[in-house]
Amino acid sequence: MAQSSTLGDKVYRTILFVAASSILLIVAAIFYMMVQSSMPTLQRFGIGFLWAREWNPSQELFGALPFIYGTVVSSLLALLIAVPISLGIAVFLVEQAPKKIARPIAFMIELLAAIPSVVYGLWGIFVLAPFIREYLGPVLQDNLGFLPIFQGRLTGIGMLTGGIILAIMITPIVTAVVRDVLEAVPNTQREAALALGATKWETTMIVLGNAASGIAGAVVLGLGRAVGETMAVTMVIGNSPQISASLFEPAYTIASVLAANFADATDEIYLSALIEMALVLFLVTVVINGLAKLLIMSVAGRANASKHT
Amino acid sequence: MTEAATVHSKRRITNLVMTSLTAICAVFATTVLLIILGFIAYQGISSISWEFLTDTPKPVGEGGGIGNAIVGSAMMTLLAAIIGLPVGIAAGVYLAEFGKNWYGNTIRFIADTLIGVPSIIIGIFIYTVVVMPMGRQSGLAGGLALAIIMIPIVARTTEEMINLVPNSMREGALALGAPQWRVSWNIVLPAAMSGIATGAMLAIARITGETAPLLFTALNSRFYNFYYDQPMSSLTVQIYNFATGPFEVEHAMAWAATLLLVGFILFINIIVRYLTRKKH
Structure with missing residues (x-):
């Protein structure tokens, strides 16, 4: 835009500049404060903090591994469930359903994203957990009980419940991004495939193939959400810092140990250990979201990529 | 065959x-x-009563309600909106009008990064910069945490809405000799206002449902509190406490409070949907 040198323009522009720069300042301040506050543990335990297994604050044993394990496994579990379903929904909405049906369904799935995390937690405790304890768990144990991941005591609270709740929570965002990515694929590709005699599904496969990197972006974005999701997971995962092969056993994630223990962390080293984990979570989500953005941008263009991240 | x-x-x-x-x-x-x-709906409706909506939490078995949590949520959301909306909208206008350069791209990227940061981390940040120096949890800290969550969301939707305003409107005003700030403030912003307002409503709905950033910034309170320098109750933290408590009565109250919260959030989402749909 053309530059103008009137006083009004200068003042206006300065005010806007300050507001925009505040975003930069906030993120810089978050990073700085977290590095500064985690210095005590960084100096005392070094990088080994990340793979130490013991977690016992009263004995000043701080190992992040159980939390990293819990975060990774619950998030992967969520992706395993949510990605195929989200792909199915997006394909249905973009490639198959008439607008009249697609619109309300798309809206309802967006509403799923508007429900607060703590509400998913409440529902998880009182509906999903009993369902897993009484129905899903026994069925899995009866049929697949020889697998270590399905052994152990069924309480309804644990890694599997956390993963399923996360799956429900990330489905809307993955679906929305895949939809945008599919809509960005030019119609000529579909017409060409159909003209060559491909079935509807074969055409869809071609479209999916051409949108692959955008779909990868949607998956990575979903991973970012799952990794950072806090309240719902805290309420259903059992909050126990252990590494167990069984999906029915309680676990712990980085975000949930922060939510559950931060208020009790009175001494400096305990607080510092928690903030160092927050720093790890912060860096991981920044990298994941950046990667997702690049992937989505490569297919759906700039506007769509920024819409979701 | x-x-x-x-x-x-x-x-x-x-x-x-x-x-x-x-x-x-x-x-x-x-x-x-x-x-x-x-x-x-099913679990929540039976516990909603006038007493529940106006009373404060009482020891188990004596009834009680979430009146103070409703007030706390409203006060912290209001504070967040007072800070977050002007800053966010101004940042969005900057991105749309002056942000087509490296600095704008940087801010855009950083804003998207901030949107993706788990909200619990915002809570920890506010804990270190507001709660620790003040020596106690407060409604102020909670409101500030919510404001930080709001700013990048509002900034990005505002930018998007302003980009939708046709360039011919800008050109027309500029050709009439209006200075650039007049064009932006009196022509472009009003044209984009309904879009910005719906974005703001969605952002408010979003922060009303936030729990994690309030857990150790606003904490909770058993009493009505109208002062921002004191710990403040919120619907979401109250739901969390009720849900993880041991008593059936608390669970029933958790469902009822949830019905209220989800009702409010879905109401805003549906209104916004209706308003934006009519236009296209």
């Missing part, structure tokens, strides 16, 4: 199976939504 016919029918069956599967996925997801909403 000939080989060609087998291949053909195989392709047709695959097509039928897979296209039905995608429909099943869609039905499944909407069913999950309906189940969740159904449980909230």
